[in-house]
Amino acid sequence: MQEELIKKGMQYIANTYNRFPIAVIKGEGCWIWDLNSRRYLDFLSGIAVCNLGHAHKNIIEGITQQAQRLFHISNLFYIEPQVKAAELLCKYSFGDRVFFCNSGAEANEAAIKLARRYSWKKYGEGRFEIIVMENSFHGRTIATLSATGQPKFHEGFHPLLEGFKYCKFNDIDAVKENINRKTCAIMLEPIQSEGGVYVADKGYIKELREIAYENDLLLIFDEIQTGMGRTGKFFCYEHFDVEPDIMTLAKALGNGFPVGAMVAKKEIMDAFVPGTHASTFGGNPLATSAVVATINTIVDEGIIKHCESMGKYLREGLTRLKERFSFILDIRGMGLIIGIELATSGDEILKEFINEGVIVNCTKGNILRLLPPLIITEEEIDIFLEVAERVFEKFKKR
Ligand SMILES: *Cc1c(COP(=O)(O)O)cnc(C)c1O
Numbered sequence: 067m068q069e070e071l072i073k074k075g076m077q078y079i080a081n082t083y084n085r086f087p088i089a090v091i092k093g094e095g096c097w098i099w100d101l102n103s104r105r106y107l108d109f110l111s112g113i114a115v116c117n118l119g120h121a122h123k124n125i126i127e128g129i130t131q132q133a134q135r136l137f138h139i140s141n142l143f144y145i146e147p148q149v150k151a152a153e154l155l156c157k158y159s160f161g162d163r164v165f166f167c168n169s170g171a172e173a174n175e176a177a178i179k180l181a182r183r184y185s186w187k188k189y190g191e192g193r194f195e196i197i198v199m200e201n202s203f204h205g206r207t208i209a210t211l212s213a214t215g216q217p218k219f220h221e222g223f224h225p226l227l228e229g230f231k232y233c234k235f236n237d238i239d240a241v242k243e244n245i246n247r248k249t250c251a252i253m254l255e256p257i258q259s260e261g262g263v264y265v266a267d268k269g270y271i272k273e274l275r276e277i278a279y280e281n282d283l284l285l286i287f288d289e290i291q292t293g294m295g296r297t298g299k300f301f302c303y304e305h306f307d308v309e310p311d312i313m314t315l316a317k318a319l320g321n322g323f324p325v326g327a328m329v330a331k332k333e334i335m336d337a338f339v340p341g342t343h344a345s346t347f348g349g350n351p352l353a354t355s356a357v358v359a360t361i362n363t364i365v366d367e368g369i370i371k372h373c374e375s376m377g378k379y380l381r382e383g384l385t386r387l388k389e390r391f392s393f394i395l396d397i398r399g400m401g402l403i404i405g406i407e408l409a410t411s412g413d414e415i416l417k418e419f420i421n422e423g424v425i426v427n428c429t430k431g432n433i434l435r436l437l438p439p440l441i442i443t444e445e446e447i448d449i450f451l452e453v454a455e456r457v458f459e460k461f462k463k464r
Pocket of ligand 1: 169170171172174203204205206255259260288289290291316317
């Protein structure tokens with residue numbers, strides 16, 4: 067049954083993803099089930115999306131109630147859950163105003179447009195360059211691809227959008243050297259996740275904030291993956307004691323319902339006026355009802371504190387494994403976004419995890435990336451660590 071579905075998938079779906087040979091039909095908490103009723107422990111959460119796990123009752127309730135009232139109406143009207151979602155995002159972040167869209171790439175597109183527009187309004191033409199980082203990831207549309215500092219993603223898609231200056235991550239001098247009279251913003255991920263789970267240095271972020279103030283540049287944080295509690299704070303910027311001017315969110319924002327957002331300070335967001343930016347589906351009633359349910363659940367159920375302590379517990383377990391297996395070079399991350407850098411390719415190890423019934427991800431060829439739901443328990447982490455030990459033991463013998 068599963069084999070047949072996979073065969074059809076390969077026949078009819080564009081070949082743009084390296085997929086696990088698994089068709090998932092059900093999820094509950096930190097567990098998923100395939101078409102053959104096999105159960106897996108999910109240490110990927112749909113790529114940092116289902117932070118509250120699968121089939122959380124509050125999310126189901128939130129979107130079900132909304133679905134019975136109103137699916138869609140357009141932004142020509144005020145939308146009750148959209149207003150509530152925006153109010154909650156502003157309550158728990160530095161932001162004053164929110165623009166809703168449908169994905170991470172769109173949120174970053176909006177941020178790029180807002181940065182240009184804000185600068186244009188204040189300084190006129192010619193101030194449009196954005197400093198971005200090498201090894202970054204900001205999305206797959208032409209603008210966000212251009213902002214992404216990884217040549218492998220650019221291949222075959224030139225000419226890219228002009229106006230991005232790539233700087234080495236965590237290198238403040240590189241940023242200073244690239245600022246000129248055309249610069250309008252600095253954009254980065256506080257943790258480069260797709261890039262291999264590299265965390266920004268606190269001093270670096272603080273200096274970026276200073277440089278941005280000095281040169282009247284907007285500081286844009288792409289928190290699409292690090293937001294919504296993933297790092298043990300509501301938003302990752304809180305770890306650095308600074309506030310950005312613009313922040314982008316998507317992934318876990320609706321716990322699996324597709325939705326993105328750009329959050330900004332009022333005076334910056336006000337560079338957008340009617341007619342400057344829009345999205346038909348952006349902030350749709352169903353999507354934003356998922357956002358409201360997600361934020362309320364994160365707060366009411368103490369998810370952020372739990373994430374912090376489970377992250378610590380998991381990293382302690384991994385550090386013990388690192389002492390035993392010399393091919394583990396590094397364990398890094400924050401909260402429940404964790405990278406395990408290996409001295410060897412991660413491909414075979416990944417397959418072995420799947421055989422053992424645990425879903426993990428591998429990025430950059432040799433970095434295992436762990437993104438379990440934030441509701442993960444110590445018992446489930448213990449199951450993961452036992453499997454990891456068995457898998458690593460096998461590779462030690464080879
Ligand atoms: C996933 C991701 C994106 C792109 O989001 P999409 O919803 O796939 O467009 C952008 N930036 C970061 C940091 C991401 O993790």
